[in-house]
Amino acid sequence: MIFVTVLYLAFLVSPILLLLVGSFGEVWSNTLLPDGLTTRWYAEVAADPSFRRAFVTSLSVVAMTCALNALVGLPLAYAIHAGEHRGMRFAVRLATLMPIAAPELVLAFGFILVFSSDAAPWLGSFWLLVVAHVVLTLPYTVTTLVADMDQLRLGEF
Numbered sequence: 001m002i003f004v005t006v007l008y009l010a011f012l013v014s015p016i017l018l019l020l021v022g023s024f025g026e027v028w029s030n031t032l033l034p035d036g037l038t039t040r041w042y043a044e045v046a047a048d049p050s051f052r053r054a055f056v057t058s059l060s061v062v063a064m065t066c067a068l069n070a071l072v073g074l075p076l077a078y079a080i081h082a083g084e085h086r087g088m089r090f091a092v093r094l095a096t097l098m099p100i101a102a103p104e105l106v107l108a109f110g111f112i113l114v115f116s117s118d119a120a121p122w123l124g125s126f127w128l129l130v131v132a133h134v135v136l137t138l139p140y141t142v143t144t145l146v147a148d149m150d151q152l153r154l155g156e157f
Contacts, residue, residue, distance in 0.1 A: 065133040069141045077145035
């Protein structure tokens with residue numbers, strides 16, 4: 001059993017290792033390993049202003065998404081956990097899981113339709129990215145927190 005696990009782990013890790021080795025290669029064609037070593041590729045990517053802008057935007061979206069998930073998800077999870085009426089608790093939990101049930105492509109088209117109108121012209125903005133990521137990640141945050149609160153029996157005296 002351990003042999004199979006190690007073999008499976010090697011299968012999963014080998015593409016990542018080959019990509020890492022190849023990223024330092026000067027030329028890599030028709031060989032198992034690349035010829036020569038260089039860090040030129042990393043210097044070119046770091047010097048590219050569009051990459052830097054995209055990288056900073058990605059980090060900003062992640063930071064804002066995490067902050068909003070904590071600010072919204074924790075009180076929502078506690079409200080679901082502490083809810084006394086089982087039917088209402090189930091309904092709210094089901095509502096929080098709705099973004100998982102809809103495919104991401106459907107959600108993306110919905111965001112485009114809603115936020116490209118004159119009433120909410122957010123299309124292409126930083127805040128639309130943040131809102132979209134919060135909508136996609138909030139169900140996972142709430143589900144995890146409610147399960148932890150149930151396990152810890154938080155709020156029961």
